[in-house]
Amino acid sequence: MKEQTLGEFEELVLLMVAALHDEAYGVSILEHLEREAGRKANISAIHVALKRLEQKGLVVSRYGGITGDRGGRRKKFYVVTAFGKKALDQQYTVRTSLYKQIPDISFAKG
Amino acid sequence: MSKVSPPKYAEKLLEWVLHDELAEEVLGDLEEQFYAHADRKGLRRAKRNYWYQTWNYLRPFALKPTKLTNHFSMYRHYFKLSWRALKRQRLYSSIKIGGFALGIAATIFIALFIQEEVSYDQHYKDQDRIFRMINVVDAPDEKSKWSHLQAPIKAVLDSDIPQIEQSARFIAFNWYNAGDNQFRPQGTTQSVYEKGFAYADPELLEILEVPFIYGNATTALAQPNSIVLSKEKADSYFPNQDPVGLQVILNEEEDNAYTIGGVMDIVANTHLQADFLLTLKGKEFWPGEQTSWDSWNYSTYVKLVPGADRQQVEQNLLAIRDTHMAATLSDNGGESAFDLQAHFRFLLQPVNEIYLTPAEELHDSLLHGDRKTVWLFGCVALFILLLACVNFINLSTAKSAMRAKEVGMLKVVGSFRSDLIRQFLAESVLFCVIAFGFALALVALLMPYFNILTGKTLELPWLDFWFLPGFGVLILLVGVISGIYPAFYLSAFRPAEVLKGTVTKGKKSSRLRSGLVVFQFATTIVLIICTVITYRQMDFILNKKLGFEKDRVVLLYGSNTLEEGQQALKDELKRLSHVEQATISEFIPITGATRDQNGFWLAGRRELDKSVGAQKWRVDEDYLQTMGMKLVQGRNFSEAFASDSSAVIINEAMAREFGLDDPLGAKIVNSFEPAYHVIGVVEDFHFESMKGEIRPLCLVLGGEGILMPLRLAGSDVASAMHAVEHVWDQFLPNQAIRYRFMDQEYAHMYDMVQRTSRVFTVFSVLAIIVACLGLFALSAFMVEQRSKEVSIRKVLGASLMQIFGLLTFNFLRLVVLSLVVAIPLGWYLMREWLDTFVYRVTITWDVYVLAGLIALAVALITISGESLKAGVDNPAKRLRSE
Numbered sequence: 001m002k003e004q005t006l007g008e009f010e011e012l013v014l015l016m017v018a019a020l021h022d023e024a025y026g027v028s029i030l031e032h033l034e035r036e037a038g039r040k041a042n043i044s045a046i047h048v049a050l051k052r053l054e055q056k057g058l059v060v061s062r063y064g065g066i067t068g069d070r071g072g073r074r075k076k077f078y079v080v081t082a083f084g085k086k087a088l089d090q091q092y093t094v095r096t097s098l099y100k101q102i103p104d105i106s107f108a109k110g
Numbered sequence: 111m112s113k114v115s116p117p118k119y120a121e122k123l124l125e126w127v128l129h130d131e132l133a134e135e136v137l138g139d140l141e142e143q144f145y146a147h148a149d150r151k152g153l154r155r156a157k158r159n160y161w162y163q164t165w166n167y168l169r170p171f172a173l174k175p176t177k178l179t180n181h182f183s184m185y186r187h188y189f190k191l192s193w194r195a196l197k198r199q200r201l202y203s204s205i206k207i208g209g210f211a212l213g214i215a216a217t218i219f220i221a222l223f224i225q226e227e228v229s230y231d232q233h234y235k236d237q238d239r240i241f242r243m244i245n246v247v248d249a250p251d252e253k254s255k256w257s258h259l260q261a262p263i264k265a266v267l268d269s270d271i272p273q274i275e276q277s278a279r280f281i282a283f284n285w286y287n288a289g290d291n292q293f294r295p296q297g298t299t300q301s302v303y304e305k306g307f308a309y310a311d312p313e314l315l316e317i318l319e320v321p322f323i324y325g326n327a328t329t330a331l332a333q334p335n336s337i338v339l340s341k342e343k344a345d346s347y348f349p350n351q352d353p354v355g356l357q358v359i360l361n362e363e364e365d366n367a368y369t370i371g372g373v374m375d376i377v378a379n380t381h382l383q384a385d386f387l388l389t390l391k392g393k394e395f396w397p398g399e400q401t402s403w404d405s406w407n408y409s410t411y412v413k414l415v416p417g418a419d420r421q422q423v424e425q426n427l428l429a430i431r432d433t434h435m436a437a438t439l440s441d442n443g444g445e446s447a448f449d450l451q452a453h454f455r456f457l458l459q460p461v462n463e464i465y466l467t468p469a470e471e472l473h474d475s476l477l478h479g480d481r482k483t484v485w486l487f488g489c490v491a492l493f494i495l496l497l498a499c500v501n502f503i504n505l506s507t508a509k510s511a512m513r514a515k516e517v518g519m520l521k522v523v524g525s526f527r528s529d530l531i532r533q534f535l536a537e538s539v540l541f542c543v544i545a546f547g548f549a550l551a552l553v554a555l556l557m558p559y560f561n562i563l564t565g566k567t568l569e570l571p572w573l574d575f576w577f578l579p580g581f582g583v584l585i586l587l588v589g590v591i592s593g594i595y596p597a598f599y600l601s602a603f604r605p606a607e608v609l610k611g612t613v614t615k616g617k618k619s620s621r622l623r624s625g626l627v628v629f630q631f632a633t634t635i636v637l638i639i640c641t642v643i644t645y646r647q648m649d650f651i652l653n654k655k656l657g658f659e660k661d662r663v664v665l666l667y668g669s670n671t672l673e674e675g676q677q678a679l680k681d682e683l684k685r686l687s688h689v690e691q692a693t694i695s696e697f698i699p700i701t702g703a704t705r706d707q708n709g710f711w712l713a714g715r716r717e718l719d720k721s722v723g724a725q726k727w728r729v730d731e732d733y734l735q736t737m738g739m740k741l742v743q744g745r746n747f748s749e750a751f752a753s754d755s756s757a758v759i760i761n762e763a764m765a766r767e768f769g770l771d772d773p774l775g776a777k778i779v780n781s782f783e784p785a786y787h788v789i790g791v792v793e794d795f796h797f798e799s800m801k802g803e804i805r806p807l808c809l810v811l812g813g814e815g816i817l818m819p820l821r822l823a824g825s826d827v828a829s830a831m832h833a834v835e836h837v838w839d840q841f842l843p844n845q846a847i848r849y850r851f852m853d854q855e856y857a858h859m860y861d862m863v864q865r866t867s868r869v870f871t872v873f874s875v876l877a878i879i880v881a882c883l884g885l886f887a888l889s890a891f892m893v894e895q896r897s898k899e900v901s902i903r904k905v906l907g908a909s910l911m912q913i914f915g916l917l918t919f920n921f922l923r924l925v926v927l928s929l930v931v932a933i934p935l936g937w938y939l940m941r942e943w944l945d946t947f948v949y950r951v952t953i954t955w956d957v958y959v960l961a962g963l964i965a966l967a968v969a970l971i972t973i974s975g976e977s978l979k980a981g982v983d984n985p986a987k988r989l990r991s992e
Contacts, residue, residue, distance in 0.1 A: 026139030043139055044166035047132070069145050073138030
């Protein structure tokens with residue numbers, strides 16, 4: 001299998017899906033991204049990311065019930081797969097280990 | 111709540127393009143977000159955001175995959191097949207494309223030209239409130255229109271007509287300092303001859319919304335003796351400097367300096383073209399001029415208040431006629447006042463119509479285009495494009511035999527007819543795309559020549575937002591129009607018949623093809639007729655007996671700066687052996703020169719008769735001889751008669767107008783001077799364009815001004831001018847000599863006619879080429895079709911001539927038929943055009959013979975190559991395959 005890579009934005013969305021456990025769908029992800037990561041995104045960008053994640057097998061989706069403010073359309077909920085969780089774990093390990101290697105000295109002004 | 115819902119069309123669009131799996135999710139999310147947005151930021155922003163998001167979905171991941179890619183590969187297939195067909199038939203393909211490209215290039219040129227012509231005066235903020243006043247006389251014995259009104263009308267318009275917000279007067283013809291002058295900034299010594307002076311009221315700048323670089327429209331001309339410069343002139347005299355407040359001198363009149371009130375930046379496509387505007391504020395050209403209702407010199411513009419009704423205003427303007435104008439006239443005579451009220455009225459001409467109304471219609475001295483020319487060229491463009499389409503149709507159907515097997519095969523393996531139609535349409539669109547490419551290259555390449563031809567500065571508007579999309583639409587349109595008939599025709603073949611070999615070989619459509627050939631040649635012949643006739647009219651104008659001798663006359667400009675010394679210069683020049691005669695007068699028989707229109711009456715009948723409008727030209731004793739004009743009665747002015755200061759020489763038209771059988775000794779008056787007595791009658795000479803009648807004119811003594819016409823003695827112009835220049839330098843060492851030749855100035859007047867004639871020539875040559883390309887391909891095809899027949903005939907003993915005749919006769923018959931169709935059409939069109947001239951050539955039958963011969967010869971040459979080849983080919987070669 002080809003090496004799977006996660007883009008920065010994809011990773012953020014994947015994290016959000018994991019964090020929102022069972023409540024993750026387009027609009028909720030968008031709002032949480034905005035609120036918690038301070039990140040403004042287009043809904044279309046989120047859909048693109050979700051489609052990619054789904055193709056890579058990192059998330060799966062199911063349809064929820066009908067709500068009135070969606071014009072009678074169902075929500076599509078996303079959950080992280082085990083594979084997705086593994087990818088997140090991996091990413092996390094890499095980052096923490098790298099982070100720990102930062103020497104504790106003063107930084108150049110940039 | 112009911113109104114708060116996502117934009118319907120965006121939803122529709124999404125439902126249409128998104129693949130189904132995604133559609134529900136996306137639409138749901140978008141709608142949910144939409145309501146949230148609508149709550150927080152308002153409905154409009156929410157809607158806008160919804161649309162924005164919608165656009166974001168138009169990308170590969172979201173689009174319905176199956177159908178579109180399928181279509182796409184089908185179209186790729188169509189184009190692949192078309193490309194192969196194109197390559198298989200190189201000759202025919204290149205003829206189809208070449209013809210198309212020429213036709214399209216011609217159309218682009220003409221379209222750009224027309225676009226430029228109709229773009230004049232379309233830029234005003236208050237477009238529909240700006241008018242120029244016109245007066246109309248519609249009497250049984252006199253019908254005329256003109257655009258010049260009297261001086262006091264402005265004050266009356268402003269005070270009496272409430273619907274008029276602003277009014278302004280404008281003088282653009284040569285009159286006092288309007289026209290051309292010697293010009294220099296205060297503080298310099300060298301005067302430079304400049305053209306493009308005009309008088310204007312301060313309000314004109316505001317009405318015509320003239321943009322300003324320095325100063326502003328409200329104040330620029332508000333002070334007496336102020337002047338406004340164009341950007342170009344300001345840049346050349348006062349580079350990188352704000353010249354407002356500086357002074358300039360006209361014609362060395364130091365005591366009458368003008369103060370610069372502003373620098374304007376007139377847009378290119380407006381009828382208002384002036385480099386220097388002099389204010390009319392506080393101006394009175396002679397005592398009583400500003401209050402006189404007798405002299406008509408002012409173009410008058412008005413701006414109506416918002417919502418005013420044009421017809422209503424025109425109605426209200428009649429009050430001016432009935433009060434002010436009638437009052438003056440009833441002082442002069444009852445008859446005139448009565449006539450006035452019965453037949454005279456004002457009209458308002460919308461500002462954007464000024465440019466395309468020819469000068470001959472309203473006698474203004476502005477730069478004009480011509481409505482008729484625009485129409486004519488538009489038709490020519492359309493026809494050339496049609497010719498190219500016809501070529502395409504003709505060749506496609508003619509080659510149908512070649513395609514029949516392909517069509518049969520495709521049908522056998524399961525193509526629907528609709529697929530085939532699409533295939534053939536794709537083919538014609540492909541041809542069209544290639545042809546458009548060539549056409550654009552051609553246009554880009556030939557643009558400089560076209561600009562010379564039309565005297566314009568056009569360019570391809572690559573960067574305009576409409577240009578490329580518009581082009582795409584045009585390609586599709588032309589491609590489909592020319593492809594639709596072949597597509598239906600070719601796709602209708604029955605596979606069984608075709609594959610058995612009983613194909614009709616394109617005979618079924620031969621009648622249509624013949625019709626199209628007739629159409630092509632008829633168009634070509636009409637264009638040839640137009641070319642010949644416009645050429646002849648031009649020739650007629652340039653060589654007509656004018657009543658004066660325009661050759662060997664030199665117009666010497668600028669000697670008025672000598673003031674009293676001007677006469678001495680003239681005498682000195684006359685003494686030269688190279689100079690036959692010299693005169694001082696600004697009045698010359700060239701359109702655009704100084705004019706002075708007056709009302710005249712026979713002495714004693716001023717109270718009784720209508721006035722006769724006539725030019726009054728101030729000349730000197732040598733004028734008639736210098737201009738080569740002939741007296742038909744009486745004598746010239748002479749210094750021997752002291753009384754000649756009140757003498758007048760009238761032209762024949764004026765004598766006729768007064769009904770004078772024996773005009774000598776008659777006394778005539780105008781509104782200003784004491785009576786003149788007629789001492790001579792000069793033969794009618796053309797002093798304006800041949801588009802108008804020769805109108806009444808009279809000559810009086812008092813020549814002065816900027817212009818000194820000289821008649822040269824021999825044909826050695828170079829040495830004559832050398833001698834003249836020598837004398838000039840003695841008199842005016844600080845002023846460079848400046849002169850023009852009258853025959854050139856005269857030819858200038860007819861630039862437009864000359865251009866029309868040249869444009870016709872170019873486009874008829876184009877049309878002929880396109881038609882010939884088509885005919886050539888058709889004849890080649892015909893020869894190919896009948897090659898077996900020809901071979902058998904040869905074997906049986908037919909001569910070359912017989913074969914040649916056999917193959918060409920059909921085509922020649924079609925050309926003759928086209929001639930029959932084209933002649934009445936050409937005659938009608940050209941009669942319409944010639945009607946714009948009072949003095950014109952008559953259309954004689956030899957024009958048609960000439961056009962017919964050209965068409966026949968061209969057709970014969972085109973088809974004879976292929977026919978002869980068939981005639982001399984070895985029949986064995988062609989029959990061997992059987």
